[in-house]
Amino acid sequence: MTIIPTSPSTNSVKPNFTDYDGERTRFSWSDIERQLGPAPGGCNIAYYAVDRHDCDSHRNEIAFRFVGPNTNDVGELATTEMTFGEFALQVRKFTDVLRELGVGKGDPVVVFTGRIPELYVSILGALRNGNIVSPLFSAFGPEPLATRIRLGDAHVLVTTEQLYRRRVEKIRGSLPSLRHILVVGDSGSTTDIPDTLDFHSAMADADGDCDITPTSADDAALLHFTSGTTGTPKGAIHVHGAVATHYATGLYALDLHPSDVFWCTADPGWVTGTSYGVITPLLHGVTSIVDSNEFDAERWYRILEEQAVTVWYTAPTAIRMLMKSGPELAHKYSHPNLRFIASVGEPLNPDAVLWGRDVLGRPIHDNWWQTETGGIMIANTPGFAIKPGSMGRPLPGIDACIVRRTDDGGTAPVETPNVEGELAIRRGWPSMFRGYLNNDDRYRRAFAGDWYLTGDLAKRDADGYYWFVGRADDVIKSAGHLIGPFEVENVLMEHPAVAEAGVIGKPDPIVGAVVKAFVSVKKGQNPDDALRRELLGHSRKKLGAAVAPKEIEFVDVLPHTRSGKIMRRLLKARELGLPEGDTSTLEVGG
Numbered sequence: 001m002t003i004i005p006t007s008p009s010t011n012s013v014k015p016n017f018t019d020y021d022g023e024r025t026r027f028s029w030s031d032i033e034r035q036l037g038p039a040p041g042g043c044n045i046a047y048y049a050v051d052r053h054d055c056d057s058h059r060n061e062i063a064f065r066f067v068g069p070n071t072n073d074v075g076e077l078a079t080t081e082m083t084f085g086e087f088a089l090q091v092r093k094f095t096d097v098l099r100e101l102g103v104g105k106g107d108p109v110v111v112f113t114g115r116i117p118e119l120y121v122s123i124l125g126a127l128r129n130g131n132i133v134s135p136l137f138s139a140f141g142p143e144p145l146a147t148r149i150r151l152g153d154a155h156v157l158v159t160t161e162q163l164y165r166r167r168v169e170k171i172r173g174s175l176p177s178l179r180h181i182l183v184v185g186d187s188g189s190t191t192d193i194p195d196t197l198d199f200h201s202a203m204a205d206a207d208g209d210c211d212i213t214p215t216s217a218d219d220a221a222l223l224h225f226t227s228g229t230t231g232t233p234k235g236a237i238h239v240h241g242a243v244a245t246h247y248a249t250g251l252y253a254l255d256l257h258p259s260d261v262f263w264c265t266a267d268p269g270w271v272t273g274t275s276y277g278v279i280t281p282l283l284h285g286v287t288s289i290v291d292s293n294e295f296d297a298e299r300w301y302r303i304l305e306e307q308a309v310t311v312w313y314t315a316p317t318a319i320r321m322l323m324k325s326g327p328e329l330a331h332k333y334s335h336p337n338l339r340f341i342a343s344v345g346e347p348l349n350p351d352a353v354l355w356g357r358d359v360l361g362r363p364i365h366d367n368w369w370q371t372e373t374g375g376i377m378i379a380n381t382p383g384f385a386i387k388p389g390s391m392g393r394p395l396p397g398i399d400a401c402i403v404r405r406t407d408d409g410g411t412a413p414v415e416t417p418n419v420e421g422e423l424a425i426r427r428g429w430p431s432m433f434r435g436y437l438n439n440d441d442r443y444r445r446a447f448a449g450d451w452y453l454t455g456d457l458a459k460r461d462a463d464g465y466y467w468f469v470g471r472a473d474d475v476i477k478s479a480g481h482l483i484g485p486f487e488v489e490n491v492l493m494e495h496p497a498v499a500e501a502g503v504i505g506k507p508d509p510i511v512g513a514v515v516k517a518f519v520s521v522k523k524g525q526n527p528d529d530a531l532r533r534e535l536l537g538h539s540r541k542k543l544g545a546a547v548a549p550k551e552i553e554f555v556d557v558l559p560h561t562r563s564g565k566i567m568r569r570l571l572k573a574r575e576l577g578l579p580e581g582d583t584s585t586l587e588v589g590g
C-alpha cells in the first residue's frame with residue numbers, strides 16, 4: 001500500500017494540526033468555546049458566523065464570491081462579491097422580515113432555493129431569529145419536498161419563483177402548516193404570486209437594526225432530514241452549540257486559515273453544504289466560493305484556477321468525474337494556490353487520492369461523518385500520513401470504536417485490529433444530533449450506553465485508521481446523496497399499473513450507486529418498454545432527478561420475508577450474481 005507522508009507546509013502556511021497524539025491529549029471542548037468567546041444572550045450560530053464579524057477586522061473582507069454563468073470582459077467567469085459587513089446587514093434585515101411577520105423563536109423555516117445569495121441570507125437570518133432551519137435540496141421533486149415540509153411542520157418557506165411554479169404550486173394546498181411563503185423573483189424582478197410575499201420587497205422595507213434572539217447552546221437550530229431503510233425520512237435535530245464542532249473541524253480537518261479562499265462544492269440542501277458550505281467558512285472569516293451551476297469538469301478546473309482556491313472540500317463522485325474527463329483538460333489549468341483538498345460522503349478509492357497528488361499537486365484527504373454527527377468526526381488531516389482508501393483517524397475531541405451487537409441486544413467493543421463491526425462514536429460531542437423529530441424511540445435505539453451507533457460497518461487498523469466497509473442498512477448513496485429506498489418504492493406504488501416495487505443501489509464506478517427499482521405489475525398490465533418509460537417519467541416528476549430511479553426491471557414477484565417485507569438484500573445479491581446468503585426467512589416462492 002502507498003502511504004502518503006505529511007506534506008511540508010506550502011506558501012509559508014503552517015498547518016493548524018501537526019501533532020496528532022499531543023493535540024488529542026491537550027484538547028478540550030471548553031477551550032474551543034473559549035476561542036469562540038461569549039455570545040450575547042447565550043449561544044447562537046449566527047452570532048459567531050455573522051454578527052461578530054460585523055465589528056471585527058473581517059467587516060470589509062469578502063465573505064462570498066458567487067460565480068455566475070457568464071464571463072467578464074477579461075474572459076473569466078463573472079463573480080458577485082459580498083463582504084462580511086454587507087452580508088451581516090442582509091442577514092439582520094431578514095431577521096427583521098421574520099419578526100415583522102410574527103415568526104418567533106422555535107418556529108420552523110424551510111429554505112428551498114438554488115445556491116443564490118438569498119439562500120445564505122435566509123439561513124443565517126432565520127438562525128439569528130431563533131428559528132429551526134431546514135435547507136432543502138432544490139433538485140427535490142414535489143413529493144420529497146411536501147413530505148419534509150409536513151414532517152417539519154414548517155411555518156415559513158423561502159423559495160424562488162421558478163421553484164414555486166414548478167414544485168410548490170401543486171402541493172401548496174396540502175401544506176396547511178405554511179403561514180408565509182417568501183418568493184425570490186427570477187433575475188432580480190419582483191413577484192406577484194397570490195398569497196406569497198416578494199422576498200426583495202420585504203427586505204427593502206426592513207431596516208436591519210433588530211437584536212439577535214437569545215438562544216442557548218441546547219436550543220434547536222437546524223433540522224436536517226436523512227433517510228432510513230423504512231418509513232418517512234428522519235428529521236435529525238441539531239442545536240446552536242454545534243458551532244463548537246464546526247469551528248474545531250474547520251481548524252483540524254479543513255486546515256482553514258484566515259486568508260483562505262475556500263470552496264465547498266456540496267449543496268446547502270444537504271448537511272455537508274450547510275455545515276461546511278455555509279457555517280464553518282463564516283466562522284473562520286474566510287472567503288467562500290459559491291458556484292450556482294451544476295458540475296462541469298472544465299468549469300470546475302477554471303474555478304479552482306481563476307478563484308485561486310486554497311482549500312477545496314468536495315466529494316468522491318465529482319473527483320471520479322474529473323478523473324474521467326482526462327488529463328488534457330486537467331493540464332490546461334494550474335492550481336498553484338491549492339494547499340489542501342478534502343472529500344466526504346462516499347468511499348474514496350485509493351487511486352483518487354493519488355490522482356489528486358499527481359494531477360492537482362495535493363493528495364485528497366478523505367473524511368467521514370453523517371447527518372446525525374453534524375460535523376466531521378474522522379479524517380485524514382495535514383497532521384499525519386494518509387493511508388489512501390482509509391477515512392483517517394478520529395479528530396481531537398472525538399472517540400470512535402468498532403462494536404459488535406451482542407445476543408442480549410447490547411454491544412461489545414471489537415478490540416482486534418482489522419475486524420469488521422459497526423462504527424460507534426462516544427456521545428457528547430457538541431454537534432451530536434439531539435433527537436429524531438417525533439421519534440424518541442428511534443433516537444434511543446441509536447445509542448448503546450455511551451456510544452452512538454452510526455449504522456456504518458467499518459474496521460480499525462493497528463495504527464488507529466478507520467476503513468469503510470459498507471452500510472448496515474439498505475439506504476443508498478448515489479452521487480453522495482443519501483436516498484431512502486422506501487421513499488422511492490412509495491412513489492412507484494402510487495402508479496396504477498404497479499403492484500409492488502423494491503429498490504436497491506446498483507454499484508456504479510462513478511456515482512457509487514445508481515437507484516434501481518424492481519417492479520411487479522398488476523394483473524392485466526403489460527410490463528413493456530412503454531410502461532418502463534412511463535414509470536421513469538412518473539418517478540422523476542414526483543421525486544426529482546436526484547432521487548428517482550435510473551433503471552427499472554420488471555419481475556413477476558418480489559422476494560419477501562415471511563412477515564411480508566421486501567428482501568432488498570436478496571434483490572441486490574441477485575442483481576450482482578452474489579450468493580443469496582441466509583434465506584431462511586424468505587417466503588416460499590419469493
Ligand code: AMP
Pocket residue numbers: 226271272343344345346347348366367368369370371372391454455456468470471477481482
Ligand atoms: P449523510 O448523512 O447523507 O451525510 O450520509 C452519511 C453516510 O455517508 C455515512 O453514514 C456513510 O455511509 C457515508 N459516508 C460518509 N463519508 C464517507 C466516507 N468518507 N467513506 C465512506 N462512506 C462515507
